[in-house]
Each structure stands twice: as structure tokens, then as C-alpha cells.
Amino acid sequence: MSEVSSRQHRLPAIAAGVISAVWIFAGTYKALDFSLFKQTVESHGVLNDLLMTLLPALPAIELLLGFSMIAVIGHGLRRVSLAIVTVSFLALSAMTIYTWLVPTAVLESVGCGCFGPGFNKIASGLGLGNRISALAVSAVLFILHVVAAQGCAHKPQPSQQ
Amino acid sequence: MGIRPTLLAGIVSALFTMPVWGQTEPRGALQNVLAAHRDDVAYEVVGLDCRVPPPGGAASSIDWARVPHVIIFEDEATGVTYRSLGRIRIIADSNGALRSEWLYLSQGGLEQSRTRIEILTRNTRVQSRAIGAPEAKYARFEPKTYEEQVALRDQRHQSSEWYRATRGGYLELVRYVSETLLQASDTVLEATDDGVVIRSEEWGYSLTTTPDRWEVQRIRIREPFDKRINDFRFLGRLPEPIFPARHPRETRANGYIEGEPAENPPWITRFEIARLIDPPPAQTFTWQSVAQTALDEIEGTILNREGEAVGVREPEPPPSERIQLVEEASDGSGRWVPPSPPNTWRRLGLAASITCILVGAGLWLRRKLHG
Numbered sequence: 001m002s003e004v005s006s007r008q009h010r011l012p013a014i015a016a017g018v019i020s021a022v023w024i025f026a027g028t029y030k031a032l033d034f035s036l037f038k039q040t041v042e043s044h045g046v047l048n049d050l051l052m053t054l055l056p057a058l059p060a061i062e063l064l065l066g067f068s069m070i071a072v073i074g075h076g077l078r079r080v081s082l083a084i085v086t087v088s089f090l091a092l093s094a095m096t097i098y099t100w101l102v103p104t105a106v107l108e109s110v111g112c113g114c115f116g117p118g119f120n121k122i123a124s125g126l127g128l129g130n131r132i133s134a135l136a137v138s139a140v141l142f143i144l145h146v147v148a149a150q151g152c153a154h155k156p157q158p159s160q161q
Numbered sequence: 162m163g164i165r166p167t168l169l170a171g172i173v174s175a176l177f178t179m180p181v182w183g184q185t186e187p188r189g190a191l192q193n194v195l196a197a198h199r200d201d202v203a204y205e206v207v208g209l210d211c212r213v214p215p216p217g218g219a220a221s222s223i224d225w226a227r228v229p230h231v232i233i234f235e236d237e238a239t240g241v242t243y244r245s246l247g248r249i250r251i252i253a254d255s256n257g258a259l260r261s262e263w264l265y266l267s268q269g270g271l272e273q274s275r276t277r278i279e280i281l282t283r284n285t286r287v288q289s290r291a292i293g294a295p296e297a298k299y300a301r302f303e304p305k306t307y308e309e310q311v312a313l314r315d316q317r318h319q320s321s322e323w324y325r326a327t328r329g330g331y332l333e334l335v336r337y338v339s340e341t342l343l344q345a346s347d348t349v350l351e352a353t354d355d356g357v358v359i360r361s362e363e364w365g366y367s368l369t370t371t372p373d374r375w376e377v378q379r380i381r382i383r384e385p386f387d388k389r390i391n392d393f394r395f396l397g398r399l400p401e402p403i404f405p406a407r408h409p410r411e412t413r414a415n416g417y418i419e420g421e422p423a424e425n426p427p428w429i430t431r432f433e434i435a436r437l438i439d440p441p442p443a444q445t446f447t448w449q450s451v452a453q454t455a456l457d458e459i460e461g462t463i464l465n466r467e468g469e470a471v472g473v474r475e476p477e478p479p480p481s482e483r484i485q486l487v488e489e490a491s492d493g494s495g496r497w498v499p500p501s502p503p504n505t506w507r508r509l510g511l512a513a514s515i516t517c518i519l520v521g522a523g524l525w526l527r528r529k530l531h532g
Contacts, residue, residue: 066523
């Protein structure tokens, strides 16, 4: 029984850890080469000028989300944890919808900009289109969010002395 | 369906002003062409800008068949495959103001964000890269007389009239060339199997028309002091008489050196709509309709929506004064070399390393905070 409850406790933490790493990696890559990221988003032609002015805040938001998840989830602050997972889930949904709005040909040409051009190279090397790989990553992350959210619903186990 | 009053007025007016049919004197023929291409009508023209993307570059990696709204077709005349890269819409009023919108079909997103705008009046020009852009470019100028246009041509400069003719579509080009030929001293007319060709060697312009409707089939323009020819062919006609000449169904524009084959396939514009409209509101032809602010290119000032100067913009330095971005060579030789392009894999590795460090730091902090 204790093994099962330990796994129940550990899986959401692992899921949250993976999501955190993805957010931090995405934020770091965008911050490192922001001009390239901006060019990519501009070539998508989806955002209007007002939203383009807010673009520099995106890497910081992604890093903040990543750190928040690492810091809080699985440590008893259930409401705060659930709020962070929900914000992360909404942010992921917004990005998935955004990717859906980019025409396929443009997406295949310049990539989604999520993780930089290296991600596109990996995606094309696997013979997968950027559209499919971006959707696959989103799907995996959505599942991880559900797992992480389950952890927020469980009370943390008291540590065995 | 009744005939629109503006159309009726245009036709009646043109009939009264048209010289006698069959006149073979060049000036009479040009007056016929101008009478058939009146610019005191409000009209709208919509078409597809079709091109052959150059080999290589980003365009070659695009799977065009999957881009929505882009039409791919093989041109029968050249056997070349074209793609409709943009949708053109020209709106004009009866006072010489016209607004040209070019919607990028190969991009996604909001239409207003991917619509390039140019507004031309008799003495202003507005350019904006999108509808609702933060800043448009705005310029005022004085219309040039024929003599001033000759002087500019002799200095190898382009007049605002020439610019307008090349950007304003069929009607503007026909009127500009006709008016120039009308004032040139060496204009001659030749009858050919296709109609009549009116040309001036001094200007290097020629215009082919037919004496039935005086619609223009072809315009050839030789650039001053150059052998380069800009060749415009106007094929087919849309049904509605609007100028009252009918608008061509297709325009083929090409550039080549006299006596040599064209370097590139022609640039094709296929028109779907050409119709008379009610006069658009004056606001349609102002920069305020497309941008939040405007850069006055002549004064170098930033204008707010009320037209007041709220800032100053230093003009861009000429190319000779621009600084070449360089970096010191890594071999310690003290040489300055152009910066190397960013290495994707190096950046990926760097980002991954930073991520590992940040995640590690986060986990360490988490352990510290929560025990």
C-alpha cells in the first residue's frame, strides 16, 4: 500500500518537474536569442502590433511558471499548486491555439518558435512535420498537467520516521 | 438591375468628349484613350497577385499546396507554375485619391496585420506595413508640370506622377502614359494588325490600343538612359464598363533588355472584380485610417492622430555612413571580421545547460524551503 501511495505522490511531482524543465528551457532559449524568436513570430503573422509589444515578456513568464512549479508543487500548498498548474495549463492551451492559427506551410518553413530552430531540425530529422511534432509535444504536456493536477488534489503523505 | 447613375453619367460624358471615331492623328487618338479612361469615377478593383517564387530561399521550402487561399496554376503561355501570393484591392474616389491594399496570402493570422497599405492622393503618399500599425510613413509633395517631369527624367529621377502610375493599377498607368505622349513633341501613330500603336522615342513610351473602345492592350516603357523595357500587357476584359473602358482581366508585367529575352517569367495579376462604387468617405484616404502615428518623411517629425508634431526622427544615415557590424577575430590576430552566424546546436546546448542549472537550483531551493 505504501508503495502505491508513494508512487501516487511521486508521479505528479515528476510530471511537474518535467513541465517546469520545459517552461524553463523554452524561456531560456527565447531569452538567449530573442531577436530570432521575434522574427519567427513576426513571420507567422498571427499577432497584432499590440500583442507584439508584449512579446518580450514571454520568456520571463515562461521562466516564472517553471520556477513556480518547482518551488510549490507537491509540498502541501494545494490551492497554490492547483492555481499554478491551472495557469500553466491555460498558457499551454493559448500556445497550442496560437500554433494552430499559423498556416501549415509557414510553420513548416520557420517553425513554431517554441524551442528555437534546433527543435525544428530534430522534428524534420524524425520525418515529422513541425505541426505534428508541436501538437505531440502539446499533447504530452497536457497529459503531464493532468497528472500534476492530481498531485494537487492529494494530501501529502506524512514522512515516515 | 438599373444602370448606376455614375456609370451612366460617365458614358454620356465620354460620348460627348470623345473625338470622332477612326481618327488616326496621334493626339486625337490619345484624347480618345483618355476619354475612355476617365479618372473622375469612384471604383474598386480586386485581383490576385501571382508570381513565381525564386528558386532557393525560404519560399522553396514551403509546401504551397498546403497554404490556404494560395492558388497554384500553370500558365499556358509560358508553361511556368504560378502562385497567388497576394490579394490586391484598389479603391479610388473621383478626386484622384486611391488606396491600394496588398494582403499577404502566404502568411497566417489577422488580415489587418498582413495587409500592406499605400494611399496616394494628388499631393500625398502614405505607406503602412499593416492596418493598425504603430507608425505609417507620410509624405507631401507638389504635383509636377510636364516640363518639371522632363527635367527630372533628364536627371534620371522619377517623378511622383511616374510613381503613382506604376503603383495605381491599370487606369493610372494608362492615363499617365497617354498624358505624357500627348505632350511629347515626337509622338507618332502607326496602324498595325492589332490596332494602333502610339509612341514617343524621346520618352521611350509606347501604347497599343484599338479604335473600337480605345481600351489599351499594351504599354511599353523604356527606362531613361537605359535599354531596359518595362512591358505591360492587358489581356481579356471584365464585363462592366467603368472608365467607361473595361478593366483588363489580366495584367502581365515583365522587364527585359531591348533585343534580349526576358530574364524572368512575367508577373501576372488576375483581376476578379472591377466596379463602380459610391464615393468612399474621405477618411479612407488618410494615414489615420491605417496607423496610430505617422512619420512625416519630409519634415522628419512624428505626427499624432490630430496631425500635430509630437516628436522628431533623425533621418537614416546614407549607406556610406552606416557602420558595418564586426567582431574581433577569435585567433587573437587583432583582425576585425564579420560576425559568424549563430550556431543552432551550440545555442541548443547552451540553453539545455542553463536549464539544467536553473532546474537544479530550483530543486535545491525547494529542498531548503520545504525541508
